[in-house]
Structures are given as structure tokens and as C-alpha cells.
Amino acid sequence: MTGQTRAPLGNDTRGDDSLQHSAPAHVGTLPGTTTVVGPGEPSGLAGAGRTGAAAVGATPAIAVQGLAKHVTDTTGRLAILDAVDFTVAKGETVAITGSSGSGKSTLLGLLAGLDVPSAGRVELAGNDLYALSEDDRARLRARHVGFVFQSFQLLPHLTAWENVMLPLELAGLPAHDPAREMLERVGLGERLRHYPKTLSGGEQQRVSLARAFVVQPDLLFADEPTGSLDSATGEAVINLMFDLHRENGTTLLMVTHDLKLAQRCGRQLVIAGGRLVRDSAVEAV
Numbered sequence: 001m002t003g004q005t006r007a008p009l010g011n012d013t014r015g016d017d018s019l020q021h022s023a024p025a026h027v028g029t030l031p032g033t034t035t036v037v038g039p040g041e042p043s044g045l046a047g048a049g050r051t052g053a054a055a056v057g058a059t060p061a062i063a064v065q066g067l068a069k070h071v072t073d074t075t076g077r078l079a080i081l082d083a084v085d086f087t088v089a090k091g092e093t094v095a096i097t098g099s100s101g102s103g104k105s106t107l108l109g110l111l112a113g114l115d116v117p118s119a120g121r122v123e124l125a126g127n128d129l130y131a132l133s134e135d136d137r138a139r140l141r142a143r144h145v146g147f148v149f150q151s152f153q154l155l156p157h158l159t160a161w162e163n164v165m166l167p168l169e170l171a172g173l174p175a176h177d178p179a180r181e182m183l184e185r186v187g188l189g190e191r192l193r194h195y196p197k198t199l200s201g202g203e204q205q206r207v208s209l210a211r212a213f214v215v216q217p218d219l220l221f222a223d224e225p226t227g228s229l230d231s232a233t234g235e236a237v238i239n240l241m242f243d244l245h246r247e248n249g250t251t252l253l254m255v256t257h258d259l260k261l262a263q264r265c266g267r268q269l270v271i272a273g274g275r276l277v278r279d280s281a282v283e284a285v
């Protein structure tokens with residue numbers, strides 16, 4: 001990794017993480033909190049792979065309550081997502097699956113603060129995402145959230161290198177060498193100065209992954225991260241995501257149709273018709 005340091009996601013946008021770091025690994029210190037998640041939790045899922053006290057803070061990485069997204073078009077009111085509730089503990093790895101059009105990308109966008117819900121709440125480590133101003137939400141995202149889009153969303157007038165430098169620059173972090181190192185890590189060391197249109201779909205996907213990984217986010221959201229990759233490259237990218245999870249305790253939420261990837265996750269959420277219809281542990285393979 002790049003060796004850079006910055007504050008983990010705390011209870012506000014100022015990066016004040018003292019509460020989480022001072023908490024002993026086995027004790028929940030937040031007032032009114034009775035549940036402590038971690039390696040000793042019965043499901044064995046929460047906090048898997050985490051090291052250190054920050055792994056087992058009582059505040060969930062993500063808490064979703066009554067989340068809904070409705071749109072109105074010429075055919076009337078369409079419920080894209082409805083009454084979605086779940087929490088994800090810090091350091092969990094979660095696969096979101098479901099058929100095409102079921103609402104997975106919409107859900108991921110709402111969790112990452114990229115869209116606005118019609119109803120409900122999303123908290124990221126205690127931050128009520130949609131109670132924040134747009135600027136504060138963007139700041140929170142820039143420092144703590146990585147997002148891999150289904151459609152890559154690279155900036156066409158920037159090179160691969162510049163695309164990966166961008167989130168570091170926005171977060172006020174050194175950008176030049178960490179961006180190059182991350183592109184090397186996804187196998188694109190020879191493509192640093194290529195513009196997106198001169199890269200293959202799979203290469204663009206890897207630039208998009210490098211851009212999401214490079215800030216070492218506390219939360220990584222990925223929408224079909226292996227969708228455009230051959231199986232060997234897909235495997236390498238999956239390994240990279242799980243390395244990030246192991247090294248930094250990153251919480252992973254991934255939309256995927258890839259069974260291999262889903263099986264690497266500790267938990268699976270199934271979406272059907274905009275509703276969460278299953279929430280279950282996955283047997284590791």
C-alpha cells in the first residue's frame with residue numbers, strides 16, 4: 001500500500017476517532033450501547049479479519065433504516081427501493097445480490113451518499129448521511145468512502161494516473177506516487193498516461209478500482225467490480241479487495257453476480273423488487 005496515514009471514519013466529519021481508538025477490544029463504550037460486535041460475536045462475521053481496537057467499536061459501519069427511493073415518471077410512481085433496514089458492522093464483508101433491475105445499484109448509491117433517498121436514514125459510522133450538508137457529505141465521502149461504479153465513471157480528459165490521483169488531491173493527501181503504486185498494483189503500471197478511451201473495458205475497470213482503493217477507505221462500495229474482467233484478472237482484483245480489508249480493516253459492500261466473489265464475503269444481502277428479502281451468513285470457501 002501507499003503508507004499514507006489519515007484518520008479513520010469517526011462520529012463526525014472532522015476525523016476525530018479518539019473514542020474508537022481508545023476503546024478496549026472487548027468493551028462497548030458508547031452510552032446506551034449494549035451490543036459489542038467483534039470476533040467473539042456468535043455469527044463470527046462482524047469484525048472478521050480486523051485487528052486492533054477500532055475493529056470492534058459498537059457503532060456500526062453502516063446503519064440503514066426505512067430506506068426508500070421512489071421516482072415518478074409518465075407511467076406513475078415507481079418504488080425502486082422500499083423499507084430497507086439493515087446494519088453492517090465495521091470490517092464486515094457483504095455481497096449484495098439480486099436480479100437485474102432489483103435495485104442493487106440504487107441501494108449502493110444511497111449508502112455512499114451519491115443519491116438522495118425518498119425516505120429513511122443512512123448512517124455511516126454514526127454520521128447521519130442525509131442530515132449533512134452536501135459539502136459535508138462530499139467531504140466525508142472523499143476521506144472515507146471508495147466507490148467502484150458499474151459504469152466506471154472515469155473522467156475522460158484525465159489520464160489513468162490523473163484519475164487515480166484525483167481523490168487523493170481532493171482529500172489533501174500526497175497523490176503522485178501513491179496513485180502510481182496503486183495502478184501498478186492493479187497491473188496498469190504500463191498504462192499510466194493512457195486516457196480512458198484508449199483503455200480496454202477491463203483496464204478502465206481496474207483504473208476505477210485503483211481510484212477507489214487509493215485513499216485506503218474505511219468503506220469500499222463496489223458495483224459489479226469484476227463484471228468486465230476475465231477470470232484471472234477478476235481473481236486478482238478480488239484478492240486486492242480482500243487484502244485491503246485485511247490490511248486496513250476496510251468494510252466491503254459489493255454488488256455482484258459473481259458467485260466466487262459472493263462466497264468470499266461473510267454475509268449476503270439479497271434484493272428483490274426493491275426490498276431486502278434475505279440477509280444471511282455465507283459459508284466461506
Ligand SMILES: Nc1ncnc2c1ncn2[C@@H]1O[C@H](COP(=O)(O)OP(=O)(O)OP(=O)(O)O)[C@@H](O)[C@H]1O
Nearest residue numbers: 071073078080098099100101102103104105106107
Ligand atoms: N432515475 C430513475 N428513474 C426511473 N427508474 C429508475 C431510475 N433509476 C433506476 N430506475 C429503475 O429502478 C430499477 C432498479 O435499478 P438499479 O440500477 O438499482 O438495478 P440493479 O439491481 O442495479 O440492476 P442491474 O443488475 O441490471 O445493474 C430499474 O428497474 C431501473 O430501471
Ligand SMILES: [Mg+2]
Nearest residue numbers: 104105150223
Ligand atoms: Mg446495477
